[in-house]
Amino acid sequence: MIIKVSKIFMLSTLILILIITITETSASVFNNATCTNNKTFTQNSTFHSNLKTLLSSLSSNVTNDLRFFNTTSGKGLDKVYGLYMCRGDVPFALCRECIGFATLTIPKYCPSSKEAVIWYNECLLRYSYRFIFSKMETLPRYKIEIPLGDPVLLQSKGFYAALGSVLNVLPNEAAVSIGSFNKYAVKQENASVSVTLYGLAQCTPDLSAGDCRRCIEDAAAEFPKACCGGSIGETILFPSCFVRYETYPFYQHSGTSASIATSNKGGRNISTHLIAIIVVLVVILVAIFCIGGYFLWIKAKKRRKASHKENLGLEFSNSESLEFDFATIEIATNNFSDDSKIGKGGYGQVYKGTLPNGQEIAVKRLSKTSGQGAEEFKNEVMLIAKLQHRNLVRLIGFCLEDQEKILIYEYVPNKSLDHFLFDSRKQKQLTWPERYNIIKGIARGILYLHEDSRLKIIHRDIKPSNVLLDNNMIPKISDFGMARMVDIEQIQGHTNRVVGTYGYMSPEYAMHGQFSVKSDVFSFGVMVLEIISGKKNSCSFESCRVDDLLSYAWNQWKGESPFEMLDPVMQESYAPNEVEKCVQIGLLCVQENPDERPTMGTVVSYLTNVSADMPFPMEPAFFMHGRTRRHSGYSAERESYSDFTLKKYWKEMIGWRQSV
Numbered sequence: 146m147i148i149k150v151s152k153i154f155m156l157s158t159l160i161l162i163l164i165i166t167i168t169e170t171s172a173s174v175f176n177n178a179t180c181t182n183n184k185t186f187t188q189n190s191t192f193h194s195n196l197k198t199l200l201s202s203l204s205s206n207v208t209n210d211l212r213f214f215n216t217t218s219g220k221g222l223d224k225v226y227g228l229y230m231c232r233g234d235v236p237f238a239l240c241r242e243c244i245g246f247a248t249l250t251i252p253k254y255c256p257s258s259k260e261a262v263i264w265y266n267e268c269l270l271r272y273s274y275r276f277i278f279s280k281m282e283t284l285p286r287y288k289i290e291i292p293l294g295d296p297v298l299l300q301s302k303g304f305y306a307a308l309g310s311v312l313n314v315l316p317n318e319a320a321v322s323i324g325s326f327n328k329y330a331v332k333q334e335n336a337s338v339s340v341t342l343y344g345l346a347q348c349t350p351d352l353s354a355g356d357c358r359r360c361i362e363d364a365a366a367e368f369p370k371a372c373c374g375g376s377i378g379e380t381i382l383f384p385s386c387f388v389r390y391e392t393y394p395f396y397q398h399s400g401t402s403a404s405i406a407t408s409n410k411g412g413r414n415i416s417t418h419l420i421a422i423i424v425v426l427v428v429i430l431v432a433i434f435c436i437g438g439y440f441l442w443i444k445a446k447k448r449r450k451a452s453h454k455e456n457l458g459l460e461f462s463n464s465e466s467l468e469f470d471f472a473t474i475e476i477a478t479n480n481f482s483d484d485s486k487i488g489k490g491g492y493g494q495v496y497k498g499t500l501p502n503g504q505e506i507a508v509k510r511l512s513k514t515s516g517q518g519a520e521e522f523k524n525e526v527m528l529i530a531k532l533q534h535r536n537l538v539r540l541i542g543f544c545l546e547d548q549e550k551i552l553i554y555e556y557v558p559n560k561s562l563d564h565f566l567f568d569s570r571k572q573k574q575l576t577w578p579e580r581y582n583i584i585k586g587i588a589r590g591i592l593y594l595h596e597d598s599r600l601k602i603i604h605r606d607i608k609p610s611n612v613l614l615d616n617n618m619i620p621k622i623s624d625f626g627m628a629r630m631v632d633i634e635q636i637q638g639h640t641n642r643v644v645g646t647y648g649y650m651s652p653e654y655a656m657h658g659q660f661s662v663k664s665d666v667f668s669f670g671v672m673v674l675e676i677i678s679g680k681k682n683s684c685s686f687e688s689c690r691v692d693d694l695l696s697y698a699w700n701q702w703k704g705e706s707p708f709e710m711l712d713p714v715m716q717e718s719y720a721p722n723e724v725e726k727c728v729q730i731g732l733l734c735v736q737e738n739p740d741e742r743p744t745m746g747t748v749v750s751y752l753t754n755v756s757a758d759m760p761f762p763m764e765p766a767f768f769m770h771g772r773t774r775r776h777s778g779y780s781a782e783r784e785s786y787s788d789f790t791l792k793k794y795w796k797e798m799i800g801w802r803q804s805v
């Protein structure tokens with residue numbers, strides 16, 4: 146009897162945990178942080194301590210379940226004004242989480258700025274040295290465009306008509322809405338038979354109705370008005386309001402704004418309404434809890450050794466929207482025809498496809514050897530799909546059938562960075578400002594993987610061929626989270642991917658399989674030097690003979706002629722201070738000792754901060770003078786890190802490459 150009771154208890158706890166994870170459906174998605182750099186404060190000043198107090202009082206007041214809150218801290222010249230707002234449909238738990246992230250993150254991006262704003266998908270937070278309440282402000286602004294899109298849809302009248310009618314309604318509805326959806330409105334409209342357009346607008350509720358309307362109209366003016374040149378999803382972020390449209394229901398409220406507005410008319414009604422909804426939800430949850438517990442108990446009784454995986458089946462309902470039919474993918478890629486093949490990665494072939502609704506996709510068909518179970522695969526895919534950043538390729542879905550495991554990504558039109566960088570004709574297309582932006586974008590993408598997303602992902606395979614470029618030459622990192630989604634050990638035996646990316650691997654990873662965020666930093670450093678020089682690192686020890694890229698970079702740096710290493714195609718048009726900074730960052734990232742490499746957060750701050758104080762790099766020590774030697778028992782090698790010299794590592798590498 147006692148055993149049975151404890152079993153029930155364990156199962157119930159498991160279900161409870163599952164329910165909690167299911168309820169917590171999305172992570173905060175960072176968009177941008179902007180500082181007004183011309184006014185700064187000094188560390189440890191009164192202003193600084195007021196700011197700290199302000200941020201902590203903003204984040205602690207979210208526990209009062211307020212979606213908007215404004216407060217001040219300090220007196221006189223050192224007074225700080227601050228406010229936050231969460232999107233109207235965001236549950237309080239998520240709102241709290243988002244503001245928590247925002248208060249922690251904003252000092253990282255704006256360490257000494259007297260005024261700043263940070264935008265997430267779910268919330269915004271601002272502070273300033275001046276009075277900012279009840280004032281409509283439309284600067285600074287940040288715009289996000291979803292680059293992919295069905296060209297037929299984007300040229301159809303229906304799309305712009307639907308967008309027009311959504312944007313017509315939103316300013317007024319948001320301006321007049323009150324109650325718990327204060328200054329918030331959503332609206333949906335059919336754009337074609339199969340596509341629906343969803344729009345959302347919100348102002349900070351301290352604005353007057355007139356200001357709110359003007360703010361949203363001002364933002365909406367940035368959207369495409371008539372045919373072509375639009376994109377299937379855009380967001381405009383202002384300090385005082387934001388507007389967004391997409392072709393999928395990105396907000397959580399299912400009703401139209403009209404129904405919200407009517408239900409808001411009586412303040413009391415909404416709260417009784419809400420209470421009723423909460424009570425019903427709780428009852429449903431308890432019922433699920435009991436029924437699920439009962440069934441699982443029966444099951445467990447039947448099969449004592451049943452694995453935990455079955456319990457995870459409860460999560461499936463969540464993954465449905467991401468799951469694609471194999472038949473759909475077959476049609477989209479023309480039966481995986483050779484014509485639609487666009488590349489081969491370490492994990493399998495990549496195809497270009499078009500979905501029935503016209504959306505272009507990249508389809509990655511994983512090698513069939515991967516050993517991970519279906520449930521684990523689904524769970525990991527769902528976690529990875531939540532990662533969204535403008536510098537990451539978006540994972541749209543997956544397909545799982547018999548032996549097939551397929552990942553579906555947004556299609557990024559231009560090719561990968563290596564196609565531009567190492568092609569003598571295309572090299573010319575990459576000007577210095579573009580290269581600099583690419584470096585910054587990649588750094589931000591990796592930073593998001595390392596720190597700003599909840600998953601803390603180490604990429605492990607950062608290299609130019611894993612950086613795709615969109616039409617605006619914005620870099621997008623691909624293949625992240627692969628190790629989580631696919632059992633990496635199984636794959637390595639069958640492909641050459643370890644060899645192919647050897648030039649980017651940090652010594653401790655290559656030698657001892659130790660990886661950390663600092664191994665990604667190393668790979669990033671190699672890539673930065675490649676972007677500057679247009680030279681491929683691996684070329685340097687095979688055909689280029691004289692010096693490898695890293696020692697070449699070091700010698701130029703040491704000889705105070707960092708510009709020598711610039712790709713000759715852009716000798717004219719570069720900003721010397723930016724080039725110098727990038728060479729220095731590259732060298733800092735490829736330091737032998739992982740502790741001496743900066744974190745990606747530090748790298749981003751070096752890149753964004755004009756007067757960043759950077760340490761002086763030491764010799765990366767990658768000199769190749771020795772003769773090649775045959776590889777002897779690479780994996781059996783068990784030296785401690787401090788014992789081995791990097792020269793040896795480099796030689797090993799050459800030996801190994803030749804023996805493969």
Ligand SMILES: *[C@@H]1O[C@H](CO)[C@@H](O)[C@H](O)[C@H]1NC(C)=O
Nearest residue numbers: 176177178179254287589753
């Ligand atoms: C925010 O956007 C501005 C303008 O596009 C850009 O200069 C800045 O670097 C961005 N900041 C972050 C942290 O992404």
Ligand SMILES: *[C@@H]1O[C@H](CO)[C@@H](O)[C@H](O)[C@H]1NC(C)=O
Nearest residue numbers: 180181182183184260284285
């Ligand atoms: C600071 O910058 C803002 C906008 O970027 C500008 O309006 C303001 O005049 C500047 N102030 C000073 C003192 O330069």
Ligand SMILES: *[C@@H]1O[C@H](CO)[C@@H](O)[C@H](O)[C@H]1NC(C)=O
Nearest residue numbers: 186187188189190193194257
């Ligand atoms: C600020 O204060 C902290 C701790 O009190 C101290 O570690 C730091 O060195 C100070 N910074 C400056 C610039 O005075």
Ligand SMILES: *[C@@H]1O[C@H](CO)[C@@H](O)[C@H](O)[C@H]1NC(C)=O
Nearest residue numbers: 202203205206208215216217
């Ligand atoms: C909320 O903000 C007020 C100032 O407006 C502050 O005094 C208080 O400590 C904050 N925290 C909580 C939990 O109320």
Ligand SMILES: *[C@@H]1O[C@H](CO)[C@@H](O)[C@H](O)[C@H]1NC(C)=O
Nearest residue numbers: 214215216217278279351352
């Ligand atoms: C919040 O802003 C309003 C103006 O919109 C102002 O009257 C009020 O004093 C502010 N609250 C705090 C705590 O400063």
Ligand SMILES: *[C@@H]1O[C@H](CO)[C@@H](O)[C@H](O)[C@H]1NC(C)=O
Nearest residue numbers: 333334335336337338339341
């Ligand atoms: C949009 O399309 C759906 C299904 O195609 C239909 O039920 C609905 O009435 C349409 N809505 C409008 C506003 O036309």
